Amino acid sequence: MSNAVATACPACGAPVEPADDFCEACGTRLTAGEQQAPASHAAGSCSGCGAPPEAIGSDGYCSLCGLRQPSPRDHHEIDLGVTAGVTDRGLRHHRNEDALFLKVAGDGTIVAVVCDGVSTSIDPDVASQAASDAAGDFLMAAVENQADHLIDVTRQAIDTAQDAVAQVPWTPTDDMAAPATTFVSAVCQRGTIALGWVGDSRAYWLGSTSAQRLTADDSWAEGQVDAGTMTEAEADADPRAHSITRWLGADAPTGEWQVTTFTPDGPGRLLLCSDGLWNYAPTAAQLAELLAGQPDDASLLAITRFFTDFALAGGGHDNITVVMVDFVIPDRQGGS
Amino acid sequence: MTTFTAETYQNEYLPEGGAEVNAVVTVAASGSAVNGRVGGSIGDVDAVRGASSVEAAEIVIIDISGSMNYPPAKLRAAQEATGAALDCIRDGVWFGVIAGTKLAHQIYPEPGALVPASTQTRNDAKFAVAQLQAQGGTAIGAWLGLANELFATQPNAIHHAILLTDGKDESETPAELMEVLAACDGTFQCDCRGVGTDWVVSELRTVASALLGTVDIIANPADMPADFQAVIEKAMGKAVNDVALRLWTPQGAKVQFVKQVAPTIEELSGKRIVVNDLTGDYPTGAWGDESRDYHVCIKVTPGKVGDEMLAGRISLVVDGQVQSQALIKAIWTDDTQLSTQMNREVAHYTGQAELAQVIQEGLEARKAGDEGTATVKLGRAVQLAAQTGNDATTKLLAKVVDVEDPATGTVRLKRQVEDADEMALDTRSTKTVRVNRPVS
Numbered sequence: 001m002s003n004a005v006a007t008a009c010p011a012c013g014a015p016v017e018p019a020d021d022f023c024e025a026c027g028t029r030l031t032a033g034e035q036q037a038p039a040s041h042a043a044g045s046c047s048g049c050g051a052p053p054e055a056i057g058s059d060g061y062c063s064l065c066g067l068r069q070p071s072p073r074d075h076h077e078i079d080l081g082v083t084a085g086v087t088d089r090g091l092r093h094h095r096n097e098d099a100l101f102l103k104v105a106g107d108g109t110i111v112a113v114v115c116d117g118v119s120t121s122i123d124p125d126v127a128s129q130a131a132s133d134a135a136g137d138f139l140m141a142a143v144e145n146q147a148d149h150l151i152d153v154t155r156q157a158i159d160t161a162q163d164a165v166a167q168v169p170w171t172p173t174d175d176m177a178a179p180a181t182t183f184v185s186a187v188c189q190r191g192t193i194a195l196g197w198v199g200d201s202r203a204y205w206l207g208s209t210s211a212q213r214l215t216a217d218d219s220w221a222e223g224q225v226d227a228g229t230m231t232e233a234e235a236d237a238d239p240r241a242h243s244i245t246r247w248l249g250a251d252a253p254t255g256e257w258q259v260t261t262f263t264p265d266g267p268g269r270l271l272l273c274s275d276g277l278w279n280y281a282p283t284a285a286q287l288a289e290l291l292a293g294q295p296d297d298a299s300l301l302a303i304t305r306f307f308t309d310f311a312l313a314g315g316g317h318d319n320i321t322v323v324m325v326d327f328v329i330p331d332r333q334g335g336s
Numbered sequence: 337m338t339t340f341t342a343e344t345y346q347n348e349y350l351p352e353g354g355a356e357v358n359a360v361v362t363v364a365a366s367g368s369a370v371n372g373r374v375g376g377s378i379g380d381v382d383a384v385r386g387a388s389s390v391e392a393a394e395i396v397i398i399d400i401s402g403s404m405n406y407p408p409a410k411l412r413a414a415q416e417a418t419g420a421a422l423d424c425i426r427d428g429v430w431f432g433v434i435a436g437t438k439l440a441h442q443i444y445p446e447p448g449a450l451v452p453a454s455t456q457t458r459n460d461a462k463f464a465v466a467q468l469q470a471q472g473g474t475a476i477g478a479w480l481g482l483a484n485e486l487f488a489t490q491p492n493a494i495h496h497a498i499l500l501t502d503g504k505d506e507s508e509t510p511a512e513l514m515e516v517l518a519a520c521d522g523t524f525q526c527d528c529r530g531v532g533t534d535w536v537v538s539e540l541r542t543v544a545s546a547l548l549g550t551v552d553i554i555a556n557p558a559d560m561p562a563d564f565q566a567v568i569e570k571a572m573g574k575a576v577n578d579v580a581l582r583l584w585t586p587q588g589a590k591v592q593f594v595k596q597v598a599p600t601i602e603e604l605s606g607k608r609i610v611v612n613d614l615t616g617d618y619p620t621g622a623w624g625d626e627s628r629d630y631h632v633c634i635k636v637t638p639g640k641v642g643d644e645m646l647a648g649r650i651s652l653v654v655d656g657q658v659q660s661q662a663l664i665k666a667i668w669t670d671d672t673q674l675s676t677q678m679n680r681e682v683a684h685y686t687g688q689a690e691l692a693q694v695i696q697e698g699l700e701a702r703k704a705g706d707e708g709t710a711t712v713k714l715g716r717a718v719q720l721a722a723q724t725g726n727d728a729t730t731k732l733l734a735k736v737v738d739v740e741d742p743a744t745g746t747v748r749l750k751r752q753v754e755d756a757d758e759m760a761l762d763t764r765s766t767k768t769v770r771v772n773r774p775v776s
Contacts, residue, residue: 175677
């Protein structure tokens with residue numbers, strides 16, 4: 001980055017003095033040097049031009065430069081010790097359309113849901129939030145009521161999420177589709193994982209002795225690989241790769257939901273994520289290698305933050321959501 | 337009480353480095369409930385039931401220059417039309433009648449003031465109008481100047497005038513007319529009508545645009561009474577005066593234009609009143625229950641991909657109170673599927689504005705003898721009118737050109753065009769077709 005001192009304001013072009021910290025014409029903060037690094041503004045001041053908190057309107061727009069201020073949903077973390085999750089807007093989207101649900105029930109069962117709103121639909125951020133809240137609440141209630149067949153419960157949870165998204169109010173326009181989102185959920189109970197998914201949000205098992213992808217995308221690319229017409233690398237490189245073939249929403253194709261159970265044979269971590277992460281490390285082997293580089297005593301929160309930063313460093317082209325769950329296999333009775 | 341709503345229609349997504357934001361803003365007013373029946377007296381309970389009555393002032397200005405005698409039917413029609421107009425004025429509304437030559441003559445009531453309408457005063461006025469004789473010149477500025485003075489005697493009323501002329505503004509210079517228009521700016525609205533074909537469209541359009549009014553041709557004098565009635569009835573429906581469209585834009589942004597695009601095209605950019613560094617007010621005159629569309633174009637300093645910026649904030653200023661709000665947004669994205677779509681409302685009105693422009697340019701070229709340009713421009717007009725479903729304009733164009741293929745805009749200029757048809761196309765070129773929205 002050049003260290004040349006600016007002589008004209010980068011925002012409005014007005015002439016500025018070398019010693020100026022702020023442009024006198026438009027109030028933009030002037031930094032001599034790295035323009036990428038956000039200036040450290042006083043808390044509450046505009047993240048764009050540094051205007052004081054009083055200048056921020058009640059609807060979140062700065063009344064001087066017009067920039068929409070960051071929202072809490074832009075970066076959100078949940079840390080429950082045995083499980084942790086991070087969701088982040090990324091570097092290129094104007095809002096976070098991913099949603100995250102993560103809770104631990106009274107009996108220690110973990111319920112996790114990750115949803116990724118479809119950008120070409122209306123109000124995708126509302127869709128993903130509605131789906132994850134509806135399914136998450138349903139799963140938690142089922143677990144608290146000691147429900148047995150977690151696969152059936154997972155199917156019902158996806159039904160509930162589908163209803164919730166289909167009911168998101170929207171006004172038809174020529175160009176945009178009805179609110180839509182992907183979905184992936186995991187219920188981790190007594191050493192077994194019940195998974196359900198729609199679209200291309202994924203679950204991986206990163207065990208101490210093995211690593212594998214647990215979900216198969218509802219996507220064009222996956223269809224090609226399944227049919228044997230392309231390798232995974234070829235399909236991923238095609239521009240059509242990310243067209244999803246199933247989603248939740250008013251105009252979604254119908255059919256049976258994809259569900260499965262997985263019982264790990266040793267300790268390890270479950271990872272759920274949206275494509276904002278796996279686009280940068282699609283295979284289980286790549287994710288496992290990244291994980292292996294983390295210190296042994298790293299907390300799950302630290303590891304999920306690490307994966308998020310990895311995606312941001314790769315370019316952060318999409319919203320990023322990562323959830324991890326620790327699996328310690330219960331001791332078998334009678335010793336080794 | 338009149339309440340306003342404002343709604344934005346736009347594609348907010350811009351490509352990396354994109355700076356131009358276009359939006360259509362629909363402003364709707366309702367709840368005007370202007371009361372008072374024509375013919376009822378002020379004390380009439382029915383007349384004041386409901387919303388409080390609105391103070392209004394109405395002046396009818398008619399041309400009595402010598403040409404109004406050729407034929408005599410013209411003057412008689414103007415007298416009849418004035419009577420019809422007076423009959424539409426609500427009881428209690430202040431009114432007066434000005435007859436114009438190279439001077440302005442207040443023929444009713446006694447010069448210097450207006451009177452409230454009642455059965456008695458309306459009849460007295462009609463009597464005065466019946467005595468009119470036509471002779472002399474035409475000085476529209478003088479007539480407007482007198483109307484301005486009379487309106488000043490009723491400062492709290494909504495001021496509206498209807499002006500009729502049949503010829504060129506020959507008894508004063510254009511500079512004199514412009515001076516009067518500047519003095520009248522913002523004090524009253526005036527709808528202008530030209531009868532016959534000897535008046536100049538661009539002249540009357542200048543007056544109407546300056547005074548936030550409409551302009552139209554009455555080709556056949558017999559149509560005058562009905563037209564005057566319609567104009568006055570519309571004026572009587574206005575309940576709130578001096579409504580301004582307020583536009584805030586952020587630092588580093590420039591307003592490229594603000595235009596009314598429905599029901600007619602009016603360029604408002606030149607009328608902007610500065611409120612502060614970032615805010616300007618655009619006068620829109622008096623409102624009844626109605627809806628108008630505006631096209632706003634703002635050039636902003638591009639943000640980074642992922643930024644969301646408020647490019648404009650629209651609100652309505654009514655009686656000093658700010659009402660309603662519509663947001664014009666800019667969101668930078670690298671998703672070309674999002675940024676390359678053109679919002680259909682913006683596309684529609686951009687087309688309608690181009691339609692008005694090519695009609696006016698085509699007619700000018702035709703008058704100047706430049707048949708090549710005229711054919712190209714009017715051909716483009718035919719194409720646009722067909723594409724945007726503007727049937728009224730298609731019919732008017734068909735009187736001036738022979739249409740071979742509306743899809744490609746292939747036309748031939750007609751050899752013989754009636755002046756009235758050419759002037760009708762010219763005056764109505766700014767009438768737009770409303771974009772249709774799905775009924776939710």
